[in-house]
Amino acid sequence: MKVIALLFKSSAWKFTVAAIASFISGTALTAVIYMINEAIKTEMANSDTIIWQFLGILLVYVTTSIFGAYLITLLSQVVIQDMRLTISNKILKASFHKLEYQTKRLFTILTDDINTISSIIIKLPAIFTAVTTVMACFAYMIFISWKLFCLFMIVFLMAFILYRLPLNSYGERLRKTRNHQNVLFGYFEGLIYGLKELTINKKFRSLYTKEIIEPLTEEQKKHQVIGKTTVEIFSRWGEVILFLGIGGILLIIKETGVTTYDVMVQFLTVTVFTIAPLSKITRVLPDFQRINIALEQIDSAGLDLEKETAPALEEDNTKIFPVVESEPVISLKNVAYSYYHTEEEKFFKLGPINLDVKKGQVTFLIGGNGSGKSTLAKVLCGLYPPQEGEVTHFGKKVVPENVENFRDQFNVIFADFYLFDEIIHIPQSVIDEKAQEYLKLLELDKKVEIVNRKLTTTNLSTGQRKRLALLISYLEDKPIYLFDEWAAGLDPYYKKIFYKKLIPDLKARGKTVFAITHDESYFDCADEVIMLKEGQLLETHLLHDQLQEFFN
Numbered sequence: 001m002k003v004i005a006l007l008f009k010s011s012a013w014k015f016t017v018a019a020i021a022s023f024i025s026g027t028a029l030t031a032v033i034y035m036i037n038e039a040i041k042t043e044m045a046n047s048d049t050i051i052w053q054f055l056g057i058l059l060v061y062v063t064t065s066i067f068g069a070y071l072i073t074l075l076s077q078v079v080i081q082d083m084r085l086t087i088s089n090k091i092l093k094a095s096f097h098k099l100e101y102q103t104k105r106l107f108t109i110l111t112d113d114i115n116t117i118s119s120i121i122i123k124l125p126a127i128f129t130a131v132t133t134v135m136a137c138f139a140y141m142i143f144i145s146w147k148l149f150c151l152f153m154i155v156f157l158m159a160f161i162l163y164r165l166p167l168n169s170y171g172e173r174l175r176k177t178r179n180h181q182n183v184l185f186g187y188f189e190g191l192i193y194g195l196k197e198l199t200i201n202k203k204f205r206s207l208y209t210k211e212i213i214e215p216l217t218e219e220q221k222k223h224q225v226i227g228k229t230t231v232e233i234f235s236r237w238g239e240v241i242l243f244l245g246i247g248g249i250l251l252i253i254k255e256t257g258v259t260t261y262d263v264m265v266q267f268l269t270v271t272v273f274t275i276a277p278l279s280k281i282t283r284v285l286p287d288f289q290r291i292n293i294a295l296e297q298i299d300s301a302g303l304d305l306e307k308e309t310a311p312a313l314e315e316d317n318t319k320i321f322p323v324v325e326s327e328p329v330i331s332l333k334n335v336a337y338s339y340y341h342t343e344e345e346k347f348f349k350l351g352p353i354n355l356d357v358k359k360g361q362v363t364f365l366i367g368g369n370g371s372g373k374s375t376l377a378k379v380l381c382g383l384y385p386p387q388e389g390e391v392t393h394f395g396k397k398v399v400p401e402n403v404e405n406f407r408d409q410f411n412v413i414f415a416d417f418y419l420f421d422e423i424i425h426i427p428q429s430v431i432d433e434k435a436q437e438y439l440k441l442l443e444l445d446k447k448v449e450i451v452n453r454k455l456t457t458t459n460l461s462t463g464q465r466k467r468l469a470l471l472i473s474y475l476e477d478k479p480i481y482l483f484d485e486w487a488a489g490l491d492p493y494y495k496k497i498f499y500k501k502l503i504p505d506l507k508a509r510g511k512t513v514f515a516i517t518h519d520e521s522y523f524d525c526a527d528e529v530i531m532l533k534e535g536q537l538l539e540t541h542l543l544h545d546q547l548q549e550f551f552n
């Protein structure tokens, strides 16, 4: 019942008030049943007082049940909202290097699991009322005849155990289906992002659905049909046992005369009122299995739902990393980072790397495909924590406590960058002052506008998107700029603007620039050119020969 714990944690007092209101409404409903019973037994239904009492209790029932349901609905919605926000925040706060391997899974959590939990949580108000009604009815049954209640409970427990039997194996099937869901979302990703390729290639397209998507959905269908049908079979048998049991109780009463006819009628009337809420409760039990599995997935992705107060990012980064002109802006000492390729039994190792980057220096990094340039860029800007050695910023070691502030020094345009429409983090005054000038310089002024700190479009050509990303990085105005092959594939005209105007401009403003590039003809724009080969940084005296070799 983790979901109840979530509701309670969300607001203990609202939960308690809701529980009390639901309890009163359940008791009031039982009182209504009691009065109906009494009215059948005696002639007092005609009495005015009784009618007023009856209406009064009905009013209590209606108001308290609406109030209780309102509170539980409110709490449920708060839990759903909290869950969405907490998970989004945790994803943003989690270590990038851990999450980058499970993006498909995260996507399934954000869409599938959260929807599963939400769709079940909204049923809770009705379940809450059903539980309190059943409790009150049980109390009333004991009041009418504890002996009959004991018999009823024996029958009920037998039916319940039968109903409960297949739930664990159903849970296992749900768990398998949910694991398939992660894989399926990966295939859907291929379907969406590979739409061009699939549309062009007829054979691959038909095989993609037939041999990739269909077998998995077939498996899911099998598990769902078998699991659900088994639950239905057992619950119908549970109902049969309940009805046969009640029939059996009637027989026992008749044969043994254990109680009077009147008591039996009263007891049966309450039983009839109890069966509807009872079946509502039992029908929701498989849903709790689904919630537990969804919560398990969230948990195992390292995204528990505990709210945490994140340490606020110190606004003034210079307090955390005071500028020490004599120290390099970034220094890597024996830094190493490896990827483990479990399926290949070998891994790529970057480093150990020793590198000093001075403030205001323009550094170009070159190297063949797979030599580790992007990996070094990620270590450099704090996305990957070094597995060996240390990174320092103005002489101060970068550690988990200050890494957020360290990353905040950078503006990075990755080779596979994502362009957000929203630029809400850039002050309007900066946009007013500088955006138009840069839009013109990058020849984007006829394509894109910035309205209310939002780009009017990002549906642009690859080159235009790169130019737009550059414009945004300019507006962000960070101390260190890192470009991963920004100029690759651009027109010579924009390359020239980039190397001959923008980079010198950044340097003149005291910015440190680190660019991964293959544009040999612009190497004179750099203060330093460094080269990676199979994860190792080449000694400077070897660089000249290697450059000749690299470009020939």
Ligand SMILES: Nc1ncnc2c1ncn2[C@@H]1O[C@H](COP(=O)(O)OP(=O)(O)OP(=O)(O)O)[C@@H](O)[C@H]1O
Pocket: 100, 339, 340, 348, 367, 368, 369, 370, 371, 372, 373, 374, 375, 376
């Ligand atoms: N997320 C990752 N998980 C596992 N291995 C990775 C990952 N990213 C890169 N690698 C491996 O690390 C090595 C270096 O990759 P990296 O992207 O740093 O090279 P690169 O020099 O930037 O290459 P390119 O010029 O092709 O972009 C490659 O062998 C690659 O297979």
